[in-house]
Amino acid sequence: MVKVEICVGSHCSLVGALNILDTLEELQEEYPEQIEINRVECLDMCGDIKNAPVVKVDDDLITSAQTQMVISKVMERIK
Template sequence: MIKVDICVGSHCSLVGALNLLDNVEALQLEYPDQIVVNKVECLDMCDDIKNAPLVKVDDELITAAQTQLVISKVMERIK
């Protein structure tokens, strides 16, 4: 099971975390037995807005996460 934690705290939400969450949840619908998506309040790197949005795919932390990169990281683990 691939675990995806998406920070939905204030900094991350301001720079697109909710849109990212929507896209990853859509991917989860395609692979329901392989992906679990969690909304988290903070991944402890919010002190610098340049890090936002933050996503953790399994144990890999992605800063300034973009949808295409996150989906790519998830798909690498599915295959």
């Protein structure tokens, strides 16, 4: 199972985390029981606001995350 943590704190949400979350939830429907999504308030990367949004896929921390980048990381682990 791929474990994904996505920061939904205010800054990450403003710069795209919620769009990433929506796409991840759609992907989760396609691959039930293979993806676990956890919303977290902070992944302690807010010291530099350029890091937002922040997503963790298993042990890989992705800063300045973009939807396609996150989906690619998740799909690598599913296949």
